Amino acid sequence: MNELLRLITLQDANTRLVLLGTGVLGLAAGVIGALAVLRRRALVGDALAHAALPGVCVSFLVFRERSLPLFLLGALVFGVLGVLTMNAIRRFTRIKEDAAIAIILGSFFGLGIALSGIIQRLPSGNRSGLDGFLFGKAAGMVRDDVTLIALASAAALLGVAALYKEFKLLGFDRAFAGSLGWRVALLDFILMSLLAIVTVVGLPAVGVVLMAALLIIPGVTARFWTDRLAPHLVLAGIFGMLAGLIGAGLSAVLPAPQSALSRGFPTGPLIVLVAGTLFVASLLFAPGRGLIARWSTARSLQRRIHDEHLLRDLYELQESASFKAGSVPAPSIGQIAAHRAWRMVPLRNAIARANALGYVTQTRGTLALTASGREKSLRIIRSHRLWELYLHEHAGIAPDHVDRDADLIEHFVTPELLAKFESQLALGDADPIRTGAAMGVPLSLHPPGASAEEAPR
Amino acid sequence: MNAVISLPLVGELYSYDLWVIATASLVGALCGVLGCYLLLRRLSMLGDAISHAILPGLAGAFLLSGSRDLAWMLLGAGVVGVLTGVFTAGLHRVAKIAEDASMGVVFTTLFALGVLLISFAARNVDLDPGCVLYGLLEFTPLDTVVIGGMSIPRATATLGAAAVVVLVVLTILHKEIKLVAFDPALAAALGLRPTLIHFVMVALIAGVSVVSFESVGSILVVALLVTPAATAHLLTDRYARLLALSAGIGAASGAGGYLLAKHVETWKVDGTALGTSAAGCVCVVGAFFFVAAALASPRHGVLSRLYRQAALRLRISREDILGMLYRAAELRDTGLSTRDLRGGGGNATTLALAMLRQRGLITRADGLWRLTTEGHATASQFVGTHRLWESYLAARLGLPPDHVHQATHRAEHFIPPAVREKLAQDVRSSQRSESPLTDPHGRQIPGP
Numbered sequence: 001m002n003e004l005l006r007l008i009t010l011q012d013a014n015t016r017l018v019l020l021g022t023g024v025l026g027l028a029a030g031v032i033g034a035l036a037v038l039r040r041r042a043l044v045g046d047a048l049a050h051a052a053l054p055g056v057c058v059s060f061l062v063f064r065e066r067s068l069p070l071f072l073l074g075a076l077v078f079g080v081l082g083v084l085t086m087n088a089i090r091r092f093t094r095i096k097e098d099a100a101i102a103i104i105l106g107s108f109f110g111l112g113i114a115l116s117g118i119i120q121r122l123p124s125g126n127r128s129g130l131d132g133f134l135f136g137k138a139a140g141m142v143r144d145d146v147t148l149i150a151l152a153s154a155a156a157l158l159g160v161a162a163l164y165k166e167f168k169l170l171g172f173d174r175a176f177a178g179s180l181g182w183r184v185a186l187l188d189f190i191l192m193s194l195l196a197i198v199t200v201v202g203l204p205a206v207g208v209v210l211m212a213a214l215l216i217i218p219g220v221t222a223r224f225w226t227d228r229l230a231p232h233l234v235l236a237g238i239f240g241m242l243a244g245l246i247g248a249g250l251s252a253v254l255p256a257p258q259s260a261l262s263r264g265f266p267t268g269p270l271i272v273l274v275a276g277t278l279f280v281a282s283l284l285f286a287p288g289r290g291l292i293a294r295w296s297t298a299r300s301l302q303r304r305i306h307d308e309h310l311l312r313d314l315y316e317l318q319e320s321a322s323f324k325a326g327s328v329p330a331p332s333i334g335q336i337a338a339h340r341a342w343r344m345v346p347l348r349n350a351i352a353r354a355n356a357l358g359y360v361t362q363t364r365g366t367l368a369l370t371a372s373g374r375e376k377s378l379r380i381i382r383s384h385r386l387w388e389l390y391l392h393e394h395a396g397i398a399p400d401h402v403d404r405d406a407d408l409i410e411h412f413v414t415p416e417l418l419a420k421f422e423s424q425l426a427l428g429d430a431d432p433i434r435t436g437a438a439m440g441v442p443l444s445l446h447p448p449g450a451s452a453e454e455a456p457r
Numbered sequence: 458m459n460a461v462i463s464l465p466l467v468g469e470l471y472s473y474d475l476w477v478i479a480t481a482s483l484v485g486a487l488c489g490v491l492g493c494y495l496l497l498r499r500l501s502m503l504g505d506a507i508s509h510a511i512l513p514g515l516a517g518a519f520l521l522s523g524s525r526d527l528a529w530m531l532l533g534a535g536v537v538g539v540l541t542g543v544f545t546a547g548l549h550r551v552a553k554i555a556e557d558a559s560m561g562v563v564f565t566t567l568f569a570l571g572v573l574l575i576s577f578a579a580r581n582v583d584l585d586p587g588c589v590l591y592g593l594l595e596f597t598p599l600d601t602v603v604i605g606g607m608s609i610p611r612a613t614a615t616l617g618a619a620a621v622v623v624l625v626v627l628t629i630l631h632k633e634i635k636l637v638a639f640d641p642a643l644a645a646a647l648g649l650r651p652t653l654i655h656f657v658m659v660a661l662i663a664g665v666s667v668v669s670f671e672s673v674g675s676i677l678v679v680a681l682l683v684t685p686a687a688t689a690h691l692l693t694d695r696y697a698r699l700l701a702l703s704a705g706i707g708a709a710s711g712a713g714g715y716l717l718a719k720h721v722e723t724w725k726v727d728g729t730a731l732g733t734s735a736a737g738c739v740c741v742v743g744a745f746f747f748v749a750a751a752l753a754s755p756r757h758g759v760l761s762r763l764y765r766q767a768a769l770r771l772r773i774s775r776e777d778i779l780g781m782l783y784r785a786a787e788l789r790d791t792g793l794s795t796r797d798l799r800g801g802g803g804n805a806t807t808l809a810l811a812m813l814r815q816r817g818l819i820t821r822a823d824g825l826w827r828l829t830t831e832g833h834a835t836a837s838q839f840v841g842t843h844r845l846w847e848s849y850l851a852a853r854l855g856l857p858p859d860h861v862h863q864a865t866h867r868a869e870h871f872i873p874p875a876v877r878e879k880l881a882q883d884v885r886s887s888q889r890s891e892s893p894l895t896d897p898h899g900r901q902i903p904g905p
Binding site: 040046224266289 | 496499500501502504505509548551552554555557558559560561562565566568569570572573576676677679680681682683684686687690691718721726727729730731732733734736737738739740741743744747751757759
């Protein structure tokens with residue numbers, strides 16, 4: 001409890017630094033990564049992070065100095081080199097983008113491992129802190145690291161702000177951007193360079209693979225919450241920042257596992273897991289695009305369709321029965337089920353809902369429409385039959401082919417559209433098959449329970 | 458132990474080294490064969506994703522079973538590997554996230570989970586992330602099992618078993634995998650269940666990743682799953698050859714990588730022998746093969762394509778020069794200067810002139826180029842083709858005479874003798890006159 005208090009009040013200077021560093025890094029990585037995801041280059045960040053490793057080794061071999069800025073410079077050079085090679089492979093050979101990314105990732109990283117193997121056996125060697133670049137050591141951040149992260153992040157965010165319009169078009173319609181005369185390849189390269197800058201400064205903090213996560217996950221997460229680019233980028237930044245802050249905070253608070261390898265709870269994986277949790281939460285709970293929201297929309301639509309089908313079934317059964325007997329009997333539930341090949345559970349549920357709304361009355365296993373139910377069923381049946389008539393008269397579809405189509409459409413016909421149908425079909429004339437019995441409801445083109453000869457002509 | 462082979466640049470190789478080479482080649486061949494499927498499905502990064510994502514499977518299997526037994530590791534990795542495929546496909550389909558992005562979300566999260574699990578498990582086990590990453594190719598022969606009275610490195614034995622499984626599955630499902638790789642929709646329409654085939658392949662890749670891990674490390678698996686397949690893809694257009702080539706290139710990368718690492722050991726700095734990671738060298742050699750193929754593949758290489766383009770440009774240039782000289786001689790009985798001939802293409806023209814002169818088709822006098830007798834024969838053949846095509850366009854397509862030249866100027870270089878013969882017959886029958894034939898501009902059509 002004491003530790004939590006210390007964390008929240010930011011009393012510990014080191015924790016303050018780490019939180020600042022990971023938060024800013026998450027913000028920048030989220031924004032840039034969202035653009036990369038939009039540009040369908042989500043995994044380039046991963047390849048870039050791997051491709052930077054030989055740069056670190058070369059920098060050490062050349063300068064023989066263990067200095068972070070020099071390491072990062074080497075990493076940046078090789079990251080950009082990786083992007084250029086990737087573009088060259090894509091452009092000049094038949095190898096596709098995905099394979100180009102994977103080739104760069106594997107080859108550059110392999111080169112890095114070979115070089116770091118050489119460095120390790122050098123008399124002055126011992127991997128020179130290279131492992132930190134692979135797995136990250138956020139908890140060991142010092143003031144200079146944070147300054148560097150802040151500078152690089154600010155540069156990347158400024159770049160995005162300056163080229164916002166260009167990146168937006170690049171992401172949505174590259175061909176159109178090219179036709180406007182923009183240097184699309186150059187813009188692409190600038191975007192990838194900004195990505196490289198953020199990736200490279202993030203490497204020492206969270207490591208290679210987890211840097212890729214920080215680039216991809218917030219951008220994908222934000223997509224669940226909005227359809228507009230500017231809020232998307234802001235949200236991605238916020239999600240990235242939250243992941244950085246909460247992850248680093250958790251790692252400071254949680255007790256370290258008793259392991260020979262790590263001195264604290266590993267920060268990088270925690271940051272990624274927080275990002276992953278935010279993703280899963282958004283995937284489930286986001287309004288509109290989230291799975292639960294979509295599921296409930298689909299469910300309520302399905303219910304409405306069932307309700308409307310029930311009312312139409314009742315009307316149709318009564319209609320056909322009245323042709324034969326001249327009375328209006330109440331159909332049994334079995335008859336209704338047979339009429340539309342209902343499954344029993346949805347049918348019973350629909351009946352229960354209709355009963356509750358007072359559209360039907362149920363007596364000894366038979367159902368009858370009430371006055372309000374009949375009125376409502378007339379609206380649905382009009383929608384169904386007007387669409388059938390419309391298909392028949394204006395699209396020339398045979399009467400026995402229109403029913404299924406109308407079955408799907410009837411639930412979505414607006415009153416305005418109905419009025420349009422009525423005027424176009426000129427229902428005012430005296431043709432009995434078109435004006436029908438009640439309230440302007442046309443008779444069915446294919447009356448149920450009646451053969452073609454028996455149909456009222 | 459006695460040296461078995463001695464190689465230049467590398468030095469003496471002992472049976473120990475040969476076992477390492479065999480192991481590395483086996484990994485290369487296995488990954489090479491499986492990588493072809495990923496390449497053709499455009500899912501190359503799935504290899505990267507799976508080889509990272511199985512980490513929690515390994516750690517989880519260890520935490521649950523308490524043993525580092527291969528069977529447990531295979532089970533854990535297989536389950537999580539297939540889960541990676543399922544999650545990726547599920548996110549793509551249900552949540553409408555782009556395939557690469559959903560892959561990125563899934564495998565990084567799983568990897569983070571794995572690192573975390575390992576940091577719990579690592580208290581009493583050598584599941585070291587470094588080992589998982591780089592592998593210890595150089596040390597595989599130290600751990601041996603006895604099979605049939607022979608002492609074989611354990612990694613080689615397990616990889617051999619994996620190779621048998623992969624070969625059997627690939628042979629049985631050869632036709633299905635081929636179809637699913639090229640056209641999943643058609644495969645589904647034929648009732649082949651592409652999703653099932655896909656997950657069989659994903660499971661195979663996950664399994665091979667695990668058995669390769671200890672020996673070569675995850676990064677090598679990633680590289681070997683894509684680079685040999687991509688290299689082979691640059692060299693052939695046939696599926697069976699793609700598989701064979703990819704396996705061969707993978708094996709060659711494995712063997713070459715180890716030899717490169719041995720070669721580095723002969724370097725000395727300040728009197729100390731250097732050394733490096735064999736796994737890293739395998740990636741480097743694989744990349745070298747790829748670059749070589751990308752540049753020099755006979756059909757798809759960058760240099761070969763440049764050469765073909767240059768050769769075509771030179772031929773067009775030569776034919777144009779012959780045509781211009783023929784027309785100049787025909788109209789004004791004169792030659793043409795280099796500047797007249799040069800037109801747009803400078804260097805190609807100069808080179809083409811030199812070639813024509815060397816073949817004895819043109820000569821130069823008083824700064825003017827003229828056709829030799831031999832050159833005149835060649836040129837009349839070429840100009841004849843030009844005028845036949847013009848006549849054909851005018852007669853059959855009804856193009857006006859002033860519209861046929863530009864079209865012909867492009868087509869003339871690509872009319873083979875057989876087509877020329879047909880054109881001649883056609884024009885002869887349409888003009889119906891006694892020879893000689895004339896083109897739409899009223900000029901005589903030369904040539905046989």
